[in-house]
Amino acid sequence: MSYMNSVPRAWRERVTKYRLIGGRCKKCGKVFYPYRGSCPRCGSDDVERIELPKRGRVKYFTVVRSAPAEFKRYEPYVVALVELENGAIVPAQLTDVDADEVYEGMEVEGVLRRYREQGEDGIIEYGVKFRPVVGGGGEQ
Amino acid sequence: MNGIASIIGYGAYLPRYRIKAAEIARVYGRNPSSTPIKEKTVPGLDEDSLTHAYEAALNALRRAEIDPSEIEVVFVGSESPPYAVKPSATIIAEALGITPKLYAVDMEFACRAGTTALLSAVGLVHAGLARYGLAIGTDTAQGRPGDALEYTAAAGAAAFIVSKPRSDAVATIEAAYSYVTDTPDFWRREGQRFPRHGARFTGEPAYFAHIIGAAKGLMEETGLKPSDFRYVVFHQPNVKFPTRVAKRLGFTKEQLERGLLSGIIGNTYAAASPIGLVNVLDAAEPGDRILIVSFGSGAGSDAISLVVEDGITERRPKAPLLSSYIERSKEIDYALYLRFRGFICR
Amino acid sequence: MGKVLLAGVGATPIGEHWEKSLRDLMVDASLNALRDAGVEKKNVDAIFVGNMSSGYLQGQEHLGSLLATWLGIPGVAAHKVEAACASGGAAVHDAFMAVKSGLYDCVLAVGVEKMTDASTDQLTSALIMADDQEYTAFAGFSFVALNALVYRAYMDKYGAKQEDIALFAVHDHEHAVHNPLAQYRRAVTLDAVLSSPLVADPLHLLECAPTGDGAAALLLCSEEKAKELGLKPEVEVAASALATDVLSLHDRDDLTTLNATLRAAERAYKIARVEPKNVDVAEVHDAFTVLGVIHLEDLGFAKKGEGWKLVKEGEIEAGGKIPVNMMGGLKARGHPVGATGVYEVYDAALQLLGRAGKNQVEGAEVALAQNVGGVGGTVAVTILRRVR
Numbered sequence: 084m085s086y087m088n089s090v091p092r093a094w095r096e097r098v099t100k101y102r103l104i105g106g107r108c109k110k111c112g113k114v115f116y117p118y119r120g121s122c123p124r125c126g127s128d129d130v131e132r133i134e135l136p137k138r139g140r141v142k143y144f145t146v147v148r149s150a151p152a153e154f155k156r157y158e159p160y161v162v163a164l165v166e167l168e169n170g171a172i173v174p175a176q177l178t179d180v181d182a183d184e185v186y187e188g189m190e191v192e193g194v195l196r197r198y199r200e201q202g203e204d205g206i207i208e209y210g211v212k213f214r215p216v217v218g219g220g221g222e223q
Numbered sequence: 224m225n226g227i228a229s230i231i232g233y234g235a236y237l238p239r240y241r242i243k244a245a246e247i248a249r250v251y252g253r254n255p256s257s258t259p260i261k262e263k264t265v266p267g268l269d270e271d272s273l274t275h276a277y278e279a280a281l282n283a284l285r286r287a288e289i290d291p292s293e294i295e296v297v298f299v300g301s302e303s304p305p306y307a308v309k310p311s312a313t314i315i316a317e318a319l320g321i322t323p324k325l326y327a328v329d330m331e332f333a334c335r336a337g338t339t340a341l342l343s344a345v346g347l348v349h350a351g352l353a354r355y356g357l358a359i360g361t362d363t364a365q366g367r368p369g370d371a372l373e374y375t376a377a378a379g380a381a382a383f384i385v386s387k388p389r390s391d392a393v394a395t396i397e398a399a400y401s402y403v404t405d406t407p408d409f410w411r412r413e414g415q416r417f418p419r420h421g422a423r424f425t426g427e428p429a430y431f432a433h434i435i436g437a438a439k440g441l442m443e444e445t446g447l448k449p450s451d452f453r454y455v456v457f458h459q460p461n462v463k464f465p466t467r468v469a470k471r472l473g474f475t476k477e478q479l480e481r482g483l484l485s486g487i488i489g490n491t492y493a494a495a496s497p498i499g500l501v502n503v504l505d506a507a508e509p510g511d512r513i514l515i516v517s518f519g520s521g522a523g524s525d526a527i528s529l530v531v532e533d534g535i536t537e538r539r540p541k542a543p544l545l546s547s548y549i550e551r552s553k554e555i556d557y558a559l560y561l562r563f564r565g566f567i568c569r
Numbered sequence: 570m571g572k573v574l575l576a577g578v579g580a581t582p583i584g585e586h587w588e589k590s591l592r593d594l595m596v597d598a599s600l601n602a603l604r605d606a607g608v609e610k611k612n613v614d615a616i617f618v619g620n621m622s623s624g625y626l627q628g629q630e631h632l633g634s635l636l637a638t639w640l641g642i643p644g645v646a647a648h649k650v651e652a653a654c655a656s657g658g659a660a661v662h663d664a665f666m667a668v669k670s671g672l673y674d675c676v677l678a679v680g681v682e683k684m685t686d687a688s689t690d691q692l693t694s695a696l697i698m699a700d701d702q703e704y705t706a707f708a709g710f711s712f713v714a715l716n717a718l719v720y721r722a723y724m725d726k727y728g729a730k731q732e733d734i735a736l737f738a739v740h741d742h743e744h745a746v747h748n749p750l751a752q753y754r755r756a757v758t759l760d761a762v763l764s765s766p767l768v769a770d771p772l773h774l775l776e777c778a779p780t781g782d783g784a785a786a787l788l789l790c791s792e793e794k795a796k797e798l799g800l801k802p803e804v805e806v807a808a809s810a811l812a813t814d815v816l817s818l819h820d821r822d823d824l825t826t827l828n829a830t831l832r833a834a835e836r837a838y839k840i841a842r843v844e845p846k847n848v849d850v851a852e853v854h855d856a857f858t859v860l861g862v863i864h865l866e867d868l869g870f871a872k873k874g875e876g877w878k879l880v881k882e883g884e885i886e887a888g889g890k891i892p893v894n895m896m897g898g899l900k901a902r903g904h905p906v907g908a909t910g911v912y913e914v915y916d917a918a919l920q921l922l923g924r925a926g927k928n929q930v931e932g933a934e935v936a937l938a939q940n941v942g943g944v945g946g947t948v949a950v951t952i953l954r955r956v957r
Contacts, residue, residue, distance in 0.1 A: 096703060101318035115820060117704055123820040134320075143725075143824070145717035145769045147709060151694040154709040157268055162710050164718060164819055172819040174708045178269055179239045181553075182770070187725070195277040195318050196269040198707055207305055209314060210707065212269065217543045217551055 087153060088201045093208045100210040101195060103135040105171050114171040137193030137211065139167035146182040153199045161185050165213050179214040192216045227399070228345040229392030229532065231289070231355075232384035234282020235501040236275050237488060237548035240265040242560045244374045250557045251369055259461040263377035263489025265555060265563055266363045272301045273311040275380035275494075276361035277318055282542035283382040284319065286393065289355060291320040294384065296344050296356035297327040300336025300493045302411070302418075303362045304329055315359070326353065333409060334458055335519020336360060336493040341383055342399055342525055348385050356385045362492035367417035368566060375461055377489025381497030391534035393504060394513070398528045400441035402433050409520035420520075426464070429522045434458065434468050437524035438516050447528060449473040453511040456482030456499035458518035460490045481506055482515075487549065493519075498545065500529075505544045507531045571792040573668045574802040575953065576675075577606025578915045578922075583752040583783035583903030591627050591683035596639050598784035599679055606788045608675065608798060610640060613788075615673040616647035619660030619680035621907035622695040623649075626687045636679065646673065653699035654856065655942025656680065657785070657910025658811065658949025664789045665809035665951075674794035680911030681784035692780055696906070699943040701817045713777060713857070715818055715944045717769040720859040722824035724771075727874035729862070731771055735762045736880045737861040738776050738900050745897025747927040748916075752781045752903030762858075776858040778904035785911035787918075804921045807843070807935070807954040810836035816946040825874075827945030830867035834939070837950040838869075841935075845869030848952075849933035850892045850920045852913035854941040855899050864939055865893065868950075887930050895920065895928040910940030914951050921955050 098104060099117050107114045108122035109129040115122070118132050144163035147154070154160070161177040163185070177185060178196055191213035199208040242265050244258030266275070276299055284291060299312045312327035321327075326347070330336045337360015344356030361380035366372030388395050408429035411418035421429070434457060442448060449455070455478045457465040462485055469479045482499035491498055496517040503513055511531040518524045561567050579601025581594050589597070595618065603610055618632040629635070633647030652659040657680030664678035684692055696712040697705065705715070723729060739759050745751035757775060765775040795802055812832035818824055838844060845868060853868065855861030865876035870891045879885050885893035896902050896916040899909060917936035919925045933955075940949045 097317060100707070101314075102320060123815045124822065143718040143721045145714045145721070145772075146767070147711050147714050147769055148766070149693060149711060149713065149768050150690065150709065151697055151706065151711055152688075152690040153694065155690050157709065160709060162708060162714050174705050174710060174817065174819045176269075176709050179267060179551075187721075195274050197271065197274065198269075198709065206309075207271075208707070209274070209318070218547045 087199070088205055090206055093206060103137065103173060103193065103211050105133055105135040106130045107133050114169050116171050116173045135171050135173070136168045139165045139191060141185060141187055141189040141191060142166045142172060143187065144177065144185050163213070165191060176212045177214060178212040190216045226388045226395035226397040226530070228348045228385045229388045229395045230383045230529070231386045231389070231392045231534070232283040232285070232287025232538065233382065233393055233501055233504055234279045234286060234542050235379065235381040235498050235545050235548065236278040236282070237264050237379045238266040238270055238275065239551055239553050240267060240555050240563060241552045242555055242557065246557050247374055259374050259463065260486050260489055262487060263375060264379055264491070265560055266378040268563055270363065271305040272303045272361040272363045272380070273305050273314055275363065275378060276311060276359045276382065277315050279361065279380035279382035280315060280319060280357055280359055283357065283384045285542040286538040287384040288541070294321045294355045294357050295325060295353035296347050297321060297325060298330055298340035298343050298356070298358045300330040300332070300340035300360045301362050302331055302333055302336065302492055303364055321357070332523060333519035333521055334492045334495055335517045335523050335525060337381060337497040338515065338517035338525040338527060342401070342527070344385050345396055348387060354386070358383050358385065360493035360497040362494055364490065364492045365417055365564065368561070372420065375485070375490040377491050379488060379491035379494040379498050381494045381501050390532055392532045393535045393538055394529040394531045396527055396529050398441055398445045400437050400444060400526045401523060402436035402440055403523035404433070406522035408522055425520070429520060430460070430464050430518050431468055433522050433524040434516050434518050435472060437526035438472050438514065441526040441528060445528065451512055452478060452514045454481055454503045454507065454513045455479055456496050456503060456513065456515040458496045458516065459483055459485035459499060462486045502545045504535065505539065505546065507535060509533045509535060570669055572956070573665055573806040574790045574792060574795050574956070575787060575804040575806055575918055576608060576790040576795060576800050576802045577602045577788040578918050579605050580750055580785035580912060580915050581783050582750045583781045583905055585685050586782040587685065589782065591623055591629065591681060592635060592639050594683060594782060594784035595636050595679050595681040598681070598786040599636065599640055599677055602677065602786035602788045606800065608788060608800070610642050612675045612798065613642055613677055614645055614675050615667050616645055616677045616679060617660040617663040618647065618649045619656035619678070619907050619910060620649055621651060621653055621656045621682060622698070625695045625698065627683060652947040653942035654906045655910055655940045655947040655949050656907035657912070658940030658951065659910065659947065661787065661910060661914055661951055662809045662811045662949050664787070665806050668789050668791050674791045676789045677786055678789060678911060679784065679786040680908035682905035682907040683782045684780040684905060685782050705817050711769060713772055714769040716857040716860065717772045718818060719824050719944065720771055720857070723859050723863065726825050729874070729877045732759060732763060733877040733881050734862050735759060735776055735858050737855055737858040738762045740880060740885060741855065741894050741898035741900035744895050744928050745901030748896040748902055751897040751901055752779055753901045772857060778856045778899035781903040781905050783903060783905035783908050783912065785908050785915045787911060787914055803956055804918055804953050805956050806951065808837040808840035808952040809949065810840060811947065811949045812836065813947050814945050816943060818944055825863060827863065827867050827941065827948060829945050829948035830864060830939060833948045833950040834868050837952050841952040841954065843935055843952060848891060848935050848937045850895060850917065850930045850936045852898070852917045852938040853893055854909070854913070854939055855894065856904060856941070860941070861898070868937065868939060892930045895925060895930060910949055913938035913940055914953065917953050921953055
């Protein structure tokens with residue numbers, strides 16, 4: 084599975100994945116993830132690159148009980164569409180939470196976690212996952 | 224704010240999962256009522272010392288309120304990096320937006336690496352070679368299943384951002400004293416998965432000799448005495464050692480208890496005394512003097528004296544307190560613990 | 570421009586073909602279609618092979634030349650067409666364009682997938698390639714998980730109940746009993762569907778199309794060629810349209826409608842000069858129960874949010890408003906992903922040819938087949954009509 088074990092590919096994506104780099108359409112206002120040169124809603128090419136906020140709410144979620152090979156060791160785990168504070172929607176894994184604790188509208192915050200590993204001796208691909216907000220401050 | 228450098232941001236991280244020492248004792252047929260601690264933290268399946276470090280550093284950044292790109296030094300102290308070769312510091316720095324004008328490196332000195340990272344950052348900032356420095360102590364320690372270490376080997380991280388001395392800081396470092404000898408009380412050879420230790424040899428010639436050497440050295444050089452400190456934090460591989468060393472040095476239970484967490488989180492190795500310091504900072508008031516003494520096998524101790532600044536009141540609420548992470552706990556049994564630690568062959 | 574005629578159809582049974590390879594399956598289906606048409610293979614001048622995952626599952630690409638070689642007709646124009654689960658529909662679309670344009674006269678549209686060469690988790694990895702590898706697959710979504718989100722969104726928005734939506738699977742199984750090519754020729758109860766294991770909440774195993782091996786083929790001819798060969802096809806491909814939408818759910822404002830279906834259907838209806846009410850039987854891409862319901866709405870057979878009512882009220886049965894998936898649909902006939910779009914047209918054609926046996930919709934004149942790639946990133950709609 085060469086595509087899974089590409090180092091340049093993971094490297095190229097690192098900033099987008101670590102920091103959630105998205106786009107904002109200057110024409111229709113849509114904010115989206117990841118960044119690309121044209122707006123997925125209106126097609127405008129007038130798009131600016133922005134770092135997305137790491138706070139949001141669970142819009143929809145499901146529990147993956149039959150995982151792709153690369154995620155087998157995490158089964159069962161929760162994946163969700165997370166709606167960030169500025170309206171961008173990010174597909175992400177939820178972490179530090181049991182499946183039966185998740186609900187639509189749950190407040191979550193982004194943390195850096197392991198996603199995929201290119202085998203036991205390959206590189207580790209990190210990215211942002213979301214988990215229930217840890218209390219006691221932390222407003223950014 | 225006379226001193227070497229100031230801490231303008233601090234933060235910690237503890238993973239969500241806990242295992243009770245009594246549960247480990249149950250599995251190995253030992254007495255569940257005579258364990259060295261009550262329970263310890265366990266990292267989740269998608270965590271490692273690097274992800275712990277990221278979150279501790281993020282909390283420190285929230286309190287420091289600076290643009291991450293102004294940080295010019297990142298030191299990560301750990302004995303459990305996800306890569307044997309390839310720095311954690313680069314990934315953490317990239318994720319936090321600190322790259323690329325940056326002096327970043329990983330450090331290893333067993334459980335001492337956290338304070339060593341801090342003092343190294345302090346040195347560069349004090350010398351004027353960097354504006355801000357980020358120092359992290361982080362570990363997801365592993366004990367061989369069945370070994371005495373397994374009761375206490377835990378996971379956590381603490382991070383500090385240092386600047387030139389300033390009164391709006393959290394605290395200012397006024398003195399430091401390090402004490403190092405060649406003492407093989409605990410080690411892990413290249414290629415070995417688990418460390419080995421010298422059992423009772425880890426006590427007197429190692430932990431006690433170095434902590435006492437560093438603490439006494441600092442107090443002699445500065446003329447400070449135990450009663451000058453409101454709080455004291457020692458490396459905490461268990462509860463017994465720091466309690467005993469405090470007594471021998473002349474510190475009271477009241478000075479010690481705020482910074483002694485090993486009974487409920489375990490030994491977080493390079494993060495152990497730094498997390499104790501974080502818990503002290505979560506409660507300290509301006510003017511309080513704090514002594515922190517780390518210990519790392521091999522062996523060495525750093526003793527650091529800090530004075531809390533006025534800025535603490537405003538900065539403290541900008542990130543979660545350690546108590547939030549302590550309260551956020553989910554107990555797991557030994558079987559799940561083995562799965563989380565990757566000890567089950569697949 | 571002349572009509573595009575459906576001269577012959579062929580398919581293999583869908584199932585676990587342990588003894589047959591990817592190439593065996595596509596050769597079998599192609600020869601079946603040629604035999605059905607009564608056309609010799611030397612007359613074929615182009616082949617479009619719909620397939621999704623041969624590169625990943627068999628380590629084999631270049632299926633156009635491979636099939637031409639194994640059919641013994643090297644020299645023809647041939648290539649693979651890939652649009653995830655809509656690969657088959659896309660192959661039909663290409664074949665339709667090829668004949669309609671006048672460039673080719675006798676064209677095979679083939680769909681093939683050989684899924685049982687891989688383990689379940691490898692297959693799960695292969696199927697998520699239908700979405701965005703870099704952002705969706707990276708995050709650990711399975712393909713089923715994406716559709717589970719659609720399911721949640723649909724129930725949230727319209728207050729539909731799972732026990733009503735899940736009836737789609739019961740319907741499909743009932744009809745597969747009488748389809749000799751179907752993978753699961755047995756009825757299931759609603760209770761069995763809803764008590765089957767969860768794959769990605771709320772989707773139960775029996776709400777998901779199974780994995781299987783299979784190939785189907787259609788022989789499309791121009792009117793001139795049919796005349797030259799002395800053929801009298803009874804069915805024409807009245808329209809084939811294909812449309813896309815943004816690839817991933819996180820870019821969509823509404824998860825409960827597939828814009829690509831709306832667009833492809835609108836074009837297909839226009840080309841064929843029919844309306845939804847003129848359609849006598851439809852094959853819709855119910856890879857998951859909730860999708861079947863959504864398709865009924867997007868294709869214009871039900872109001873938005875009310876597709877499940879058609880199912881519940883028996884309106885998708887023979888004699889109902891719009892008989893759907895009369896040969897078992899994806900759920901029970903089977904869903905060898907890249908082949909499915911061709912199987913759907915095959916099943917639709919059987920109805921117009923009067924060859925659907927106990928599942929025959931009497932007097933069917935117009936049939937529609939809708940084939941979806943990914944979670945609606947691509948949709949192909951084909952309309953067949955009896956030649957008058």
